[in-house]
Amino acid sequence: MDRATAHFIETMGLALESDGLPRIAGRIFGLLLVSEEARSLDDLAAELQVSKASVSTNARLLEQRGVLEQVGRPADRRDYYQVPRDLFSNTMAQRLARWQRFHEAVTSARTNLPIQSPEVLQRLEEYGEAYAHMSRVIRDALARWQASRKNKMSKAGVS
Amino acid sequence: MDRATAHFIETMGLALESDGLPRIAGRIFGLLLVSEEARSLDDLAAELQVSKASVSTNARLLEQRGVLEQVGRPADRRDYYQVPRDLFSNTMAQRLARWQRFHEAVTSARTNLPIQSPEVLQRLEEYGEAYAHMSRVIRDALARWQASRKNKMSKAGVS
DNA sequence: AACGGCGTTAAGTTGATACTGAACGAATTA
């Protein structure tokens, strides 16, 4: 592997690590992002020089988050992983979901907590409104983007 | 402090922790979110039953991220902290900035790395376009939201 | 100048978790 690619993979490792994921997960993602074909677990482990166990657990973790997808090959019982075509939508949806969990905790405070202060109540209400608005906008934009992408793909004849 | 509030604070602690921040930072945020007035460092330390040092460092961390703001009081040299009125915009902008750093790393790969595969190049290009589009939409919506908020505030006579 | 309150900084401890190596289980082949 060339120097620049190795550096990019390391950057992705640090980037995803700052996002709360294991560094190896980021490296796997980085490598697959610039790989033409899907890679097997052993392939990933060899290329990244890490243990097979780490690759196994982290690949599954990324798959669960929609960052990777598992594919099979005929007459091959190995697990292959690659970045999905809808990577962007997946991660975006994931972010929205996490964001919503946080939002629900905040807004539930308005009703569940014994708050008497009007200022605090108004603060929580405004925060809830802001979230609801932005969330709706993002969801709509994402849906429109997906629709336009699908349209392009069909025109271009992509399966 | 009542049971429900304590639980809410703990929830915020875990929520921000899953976002890469120290748990105490989340607790400080949770407490101030449901506090009517700004609180001093000692006040926060006593209420949360943590060391003054932790409160000091974490409060400054949150201030740097736009989650908290520091305020002063006449004839009082203590530091008081509170959640800013534009909390939502601040955190949103922060998220966008972090997202952009990640995005730049990905798109720079398209030009800096010796990639020969057309599939990979197209993948990176599509990802870049998707990011640019969504980023623009979010930025616009946020600006419009801020404008409408400011409008409401002036109508309501808020300083 | 000495004292006390306040915030920050530094060293040390502790807790969490990423990662490895090895054992295990399942599926395939000989």
Add this chain to the structure above:
DNA sequence: TAATTCGTTCAGTATCAACTTAACGCCGTT
């Protein structure tokens, strides 16, 4: 059935960072 080749899981370690305690520095007051 024995032997391989996969993937997963488990126990152990090692690293990292949050948190605490203690010391420091600064600013006001007496």
